Amino acid sequence: MRAITVVPGAADRTRLEERPEPPEDDGSVLVEGHLLGICGTDVDIVRHGYGTPPPGRPRLVPGHESLGRVRDAPPDSGLATGDAVAGIVRRPDPVPCPPCAVGDWDFCRNGRYTERGIKERDGFAAERWRADPEFVVRLDPALGDSGVLVEPASVLAKAWEQVTRITARSSARPRRTLVTGAGPIGLLAALLSTQHGMETHVLDLDDSGPKPTLVRDLGGFFHTGDVRDLGLVPDVVIECTGHGPLVFELCGAVAPNAVICLTGVSSGSHSVRVSADELNKEMVLENRVIFGTVNAARRHYEQAAAALLRADRPWLERLLTRRVPMGDFTDALDKGAEDIKGVVDLRA
Template structure:
């Protein structure tokens, strides 16, 4: 069968390869792949910044943002042929550490977890794949055209869960949320903030086109100036760019008792001038919290499903700006100025199924 593969550690080795059918040892449920979303992580793996093939394989199948349809499922699994599903990306380490043993594998403490399409497990950019029932999340058929957005939504579902938990340390009545970056993660962060009834401000460099329109359609405010220039003091800040100067703005300009969540991953080696003494003074005197978050567990996938189900379907559909056939994968990785989310179509229908 066809699969999109790389040779980890070899830059620009991306190829459409013929690989073996998935082994039953990979899971009891056989899934027909419908589509995968492309993101910065995939591009970094293609550039050989990281990525790890499964044991015994020279290739790694890409694709962690996924959507599939059950082809075969065992009795008693809770799944049936035809069900729309998303595979959970991270799986617990084999030890397991305390977090993984408690079902919180997104907080793995020893680093021995594996991740589909990233670290030690083949991804979902293949025609068929297998998983155990507990590694699959079922979606309503009404989410067929947007279900591939679930995995990035889980990152924000986890972020908001942690923001709410941190806020509960004391009196907590957030009113204003700032999101930096209007890519898919930033827009989904804004969606979940709007669903919570907050006044939402989104910052990005793009001055016109789809991004400002999507933000406006959420009832949020779009900004092309900087957070310091805007004079906005936010109770909640979600950083989705990974740009060092923007990160400094986020952790330096907030309201008292604020919570700032960092979701963007920065490249190493970047430096910016920083008065750490002033930053520390402000954070201490304002009771500020800054934390980072990555990946998600099953609870966050289920929360993500609920968020997508509650969203305006046409708004979600517009996030997917291009659907590219699997055999034209190179075009999918060629970034265009108006791209928001690019999806590779695996099943050949041109839609998600």
């Protein structure tokens, strides 16, 4: 079968190659890959050396945003031939730590987890892949190609689960969300915000391309400029840029009791002068919370699939702006002005 392989940090060594069929010890469910979503993590792996191949091997099959169809599954798996599915990325550590032991591998305590296409385990950039049933999520066929968005949406489902838990500490219910960044993660964050009944605002650097219309079509409000000049006082912030200085600006621009969720990781080296004492005073006296979130457990994939199914199908399809064959995988790493989300067609 064909698979894309990379040497992390060596972009010129990315290639499409023939590989053996996925081994049965990868899992009892055999899946035919259809689409692979591309995100910033893939860029970091290919170009900046993030990620780790399986032990003893120099090359990694990338890809953690998957959509496929079941070719074979055990009778008691809850899956049947032809089912549309997405693969779960993280695998619990072998010890396991207390969170991994109960399925909360996204909160692994000892770091010995593995991740498909990222950390010590091959990903989904292959014509076929295997997984055990507990790491395969069946999707409603009505999602169509939009099912490839389940993995990134799972990160936001987890974020909103945590936001809901934290805001429950107060009798005052949050009403307004600010999402910073209008890339795929930001737009999915805005989608889930509207589904939570929030007045939703999205801030981005650029108002060209399809992003403003996509936000407005959700019933949200699109903004550019400095966060301090928006005239907004959000109760919830979903930060999707990973831009460190912006995080500090947000801490002083939110409502009392506000919650700021960080979903982005910066690869830059920006520095900013901050009054730590003033920041500490604001956070304490205003009951504010700032937290980070990464990855997702199985329930978050299921929540994401349900959220996408509630969304407008044409709106979701407009997020998939670029499709390339397997041989052009590296081309999908670069975005044009009109691009939101690039995907690789694993059948082409």
